[in-house]
Amino acid sequence: MVNDLERIQRIAKGDKTELELLYNTHSSIVYNTAMNYVQNEQDAEEILQDVFVNVYKNAGKFKGNASLKTWIYRVTINESINYLRYKQRKKRFGFHIPLLTSRDSDVFNISEVRHPGILLENKEAVEYIMKEINKLPNNQKTAILLKTIDGLSQKEIAEVLETSVKAVEALLSRARKKLKIKLIN
Amino acid sequence: MRSNYNLEELREIRPIEVPSFVFTRIEAQIEKEESLEMPRQWAWGLTLACSILLVVNISFFVNSNENSVAQTESTSLLEAVGLESSNQLYYE
Numbered sequence: 001m002v003n004d005l006e007r008i009q010r011i012a013k014g015d016k017t018e019l020e021l022l023y024n025t026h027s028s029i030v031y032n033t034a035m036n037y038v039q040n041e042q043d044a045e046e047i048l049q050d051v052f053v054n055v056y057k058n059a060g061k062f063k064g065n066a067s068l069k070t071w072i073y074r075v076t077i078n079e080s081i082n083y084l085r086y087k088q089r090k091k092r093f094g095f096h097i098p099l100l101t102s103r104d105s106d107v108f109n110i111s112e113v114r115h116p117g118i119l120l121e122n123k124e125a126v127e128y129i130m131k132e133i134n135k136l137p138n139n140q141k142t143a144i145l146l147k148t149i150d151g152l153s154q155k156e157i158a159e160v161l162e163t164s165v166k167a168v169e170a171l172l173s174r175a176r177k178k179l180k181i182k183l184i185n
Numbered sequence: 186m187r188s189n190y191n192l193e194e195l196r197e198i199r200p201i202e203v204p205s206f207v208f209t210r211i212e213a214q215i216e217k218e219e220s221l222e223m224p225r226q227w228a229w230g231l232t233l234a235c236s237i238l239l240v241v242n243i244s245f246f247v248n249s250n251e252n253s254v255a256q257t258e259s260t261s262l263l264e265a266v267g268l269e270s271s272n273q274l275y276y277e
Contacts (some may be wrong), residue, residue: 016212023208033202045204052211053218117199125194147196176192183190 004068012059020057027052029069029150030076032117036145037080039113039130043087054079059177062081070159073152077160107154133175140175143168 010018026047034047062071113127118161133141139161144159146152158168223231 016215019211020208023211027207028200032200035201036198040215041201041204045207048203048207049211049214052208053214056211056215057218065189079187117201119197119199122197125190126198129190129192129195144192145195148192149198179192183192 005062008062008064008068008176011056014060016056022055023052026072030072033073033076033146033150034080034157035115035117036149037077037142038084039115039134041114041116043083047076047083048183050083051076051079054148066159070156073146073150073160074162081138110183129179129183132179135182136175136178140171140178143171144179146176147172 007018007022011022030051032036033047033053035044038044038047051072055072062068066074086105113130115126115130118126122133133144136144142161143157146157147154152160154165154168154172159167161168161171
C-alpha cells in the first residue's frame with residue numbers, strides 16, 4: 001500500500017498512473033469544494049482541471065507536514081480564488097484594477113447561484129444564504145464553507161488556510177455574526 | 186418569502202458527481218504544457234549567450250571610460266605646456 005507522501009513523490013517524478021489514482025480518490029472533494037466556492041458547474045470543472053495540473057506540476061513541494069487531503073483543499077481554495085479574480089479582472093478590463101489588494105479581503109461578485117446540489121425544497125433559502133456568504137471577505141467565506149458544508153474541524157481549516165486555530169475561531173465568529181444580522185430579519 | 190434563514194440549511198447541499206472525461210483533459214493539458222517547455226540544454230545555452238553578451242558590454246563600457254580618462258589627462262598636460270592637442274595645422 002502506497003502512503004500519501006510516496007504517492008506524491010512518484011507523481012513529482014512524472015508518474016501519471018499515480019496521478020490518476022489520486023484523481024480517483026480526491027476529484028470529488030476538489031469538484032464539490034470548487035462548486036461550493038464558485039457556484040457554477042462549468043467554472044468548477046475548469047478549477048478541477050487546473051487543480052490536478054497544478055498538483056502534478058507542484059507535487060515536489062508537498063513535504064508531508066499537512067495531510068494530503070488538507071493540501072489538496074488548500075490548492076483547490078487557491079485555484080478557486082485565482083479563478084474568481086481572473087473572471088472579475090476580465091469583467092473590469094479597461095477600468096481601474098487595484099494591483100495591491102490582499103487576497104484575504106477580496107469579495108467577489110457572483111451574480112447567480114447555479115448549484116445542482118441544492119435541493120428544490122430549500123432552493124430559495126440556500127441560495128439566499130449563499131448570496132450573503134459571497135459578500136463576506138475571502139478568508140471568512142472559506143472558513144464558513146469548509147466548516148458548514150464540508151464539515152472540516154477548526155484544526156483542519158487552520159491547516160488549509162495556513163493559520164492558527166484561534167484565527168479560524170475568530171474568522172468563524174466574525175462571519176457568523178455578520179450572517180446572523182443578514183439572515184434573521 | 187421567508188424572513189428567517191438558518192446557516193445549518195447549507196448542510197442540505199448534496200455532493201454532485203464529477204463529470205466524466207475530465208482526467209483525459211488533464212492529461213492532455215499536462216502533455217501540452219510539457220511540449221511547450223524549453224529543453225534544458227536550450228535554456229542553458231541561452232543563459233550562457235546572454236551572460237557572454239553582458240560581460241562583453243560591461244568590458245567595452247569600462248574600457249571606453251578608461252580611454253576617455255587617459256585622453257583628458259594628456260590633453261591637460263599639453264595645455265599646461267602650451268601645445269596644441271589637435272592635428273589641425275591651419276585654423277580655417
